Amino acid sequence: MDPLALTSTLLSSFKVTKSFDVNRRPLTSLCFDDTGDLCVTSAEDESLKVYDCRDGTLKTTVYSRKYGVGLARFTHQAGNVIYGSTKEDDTLRYLSLHDNKFIRYFRGHKKRVISLEMSPLDDHLISSSLDNTVRLWDLRSPNCQGLINATSTPIASIDNAGLVFGVGMGSETIRLYDIRSYDTGPFATWTIRDPDSPKDNSYWTSLKFTNDGQHILITTSGNIHYLIHAFEGRIVKRLVGSTGSTSSDQQNGGTSHRCGEEVGLSPDAKYAFAGGRDGVVRVWDLLDKNDPNDPPPMMNAPVMTELHSRESSPSPIRVLGFNPAYMMMVSGGNQLDFWEPTIGIH
Numbered sequence: 001m002d003p004l005a006l007t008s009t010l011l012s013s014f015k016v017t018k019s020f021d022v023n024r025r026p027l028t029s030l031c032f033d034d035t036g037d038l039c040v041t042s043a044e045d046e047s048l049k050v051y052d053c054r055d056g057t058l059k060t061t062v063y064s065r066k067y068g069v070g071l072a073r074f075t076h077q078a079g080n081v082i083y084g085s086t087k088e089d090d091t092l093r094y095l096s097l098h099d100n101k102f103i104r105y106f107r108g109h110k111k112r113v114i115s116l117e118m119s120p121l122d123d124h125l126i127s128s129s130l131d132n133t134v135r136l137w138d139l140r141s142p143n144c145q146g147l148i149n150a151t152s153t154p155i156a157s158i159d160n161a162g163l164v165f166g167v168g169m170g171s172e173t174i175r176l177y178d179i180r181s182y183d184t185g186p187f188a189t190w191t192i193r194d195p196d197s198p199k200d201n202s203y204w205t206s207l208k209f210t211n212d213g214q215h216i217l218i219t220t221s222g223n224i225h226y227l228i229h230a231f232e233g234r235i236v237k238r239l240v241g242s243t244g245s246t247s248s249d250q251q252n253g254g255t256s257h258r259c260g261e262e263v264g265l266s267p268d269a270k271y272a273f274a275g276g277r278d279g280v281v282r283v284w285d286l287l288d289k290n291d292p293n294d295p296p297p298m299m300n301a302p303v304m305t306e307l308h309s310r311e312s313s314p315s316p317i318r319v320l321g322f323n324p325a326y327m328m329m330v331s332g333g334n335q336l337d338f339w340e341p342t343i344g345i346h
């Protein structure tokens with residue numbers, strides 16, 4: 001049995017099977033370790049919490065009262081995380097959860113880090129910040145390994161092979177770089193424009209490469225996300241129907257910024273998921289063929305199914321991820337939910 005053989009019928013049967021109401025403030029990020037056994041979350045209450053996905057239990061809680069905690073990611077070393085600071089400065093902090101001790105600090109960003117991703121290949125990572133810079137790091141050294149200056153707020157991510165990274169700038173341009181020779185400039189630059197996009201205040205919140213390397217998902221703070229062809233730079237599909245919100249993003253004098261944590265991809269690159277302010281997870285089929293009546297090069301991808309976290313008193317879903325090894329999804333807002341299918345897997 002292939003644990004990742006997702007189907008529309010199976011996904012439609014997903015229900016919340018375990019809930020944790022242990023945070024005093026909303027969640028801000030979610031990440032699985034390489035094995036899928038562990039899930040780490042960060043929250044506005046300045047906590048990092050690690051959950052056991054197999055047992056459905058909360059394993060560890062660590063607080064970062066002095067520095068705050070923003071985006072948090074597992075490294076490839078079991079029990080270690082790297083996270084962005086939200087108080088005192090904007091340093092990235094590399095933490096051992098076993099003994100709650102810092103291993104290393106990565107200094108350089110001058111404003112909030114809004115993208116943070118480990119390379120799937122090795123100990124390199126990428127970060128971007130509201131200070132209009134993208135930085136490359138190596139966990140083994142505190143020194144920045146590479147710097148890209150942007151003219152506007154950048155978002156960044158590394159592809160699943162660990163060889164290419166993408167940078168989105170100004171909610172309009174994508175640049176792709178070879179991670180081994182980034183200093184020679186991008187090998188591809190695309191302007192992404194949707195002529196039918198609503199004229200609102202939405203902005204790009206993240207870039208996510210699909211695991212098969214064929215597409216890039218651009219998430220936005222609005223109600224539309226975009227599936228981009230990873231080799232041609234054209235919009236393949238518009239994922240319409242999400243209940244994104246821009247009303248609460250620019251808080252505290254404009255220092256708050258959404259990071260696309262409420263949108264995820266399935267490990268098989270077939271489906272996209274998005275939480276919303278109504279407590280519903282919407283699912284799109286990314287491989288569904290274009291309707292021949294739709295004009296090229298893009299189409300509106302219909303919502304395939306809607307999954308309700310709870311029928312009564314729903315809360316906004318701010319973070320979401322699909323486990324890379326097990327048939328489960330995790331989402332969270334004011335509390336954390338584990339989702340599993342309620343029909344047999346055959």
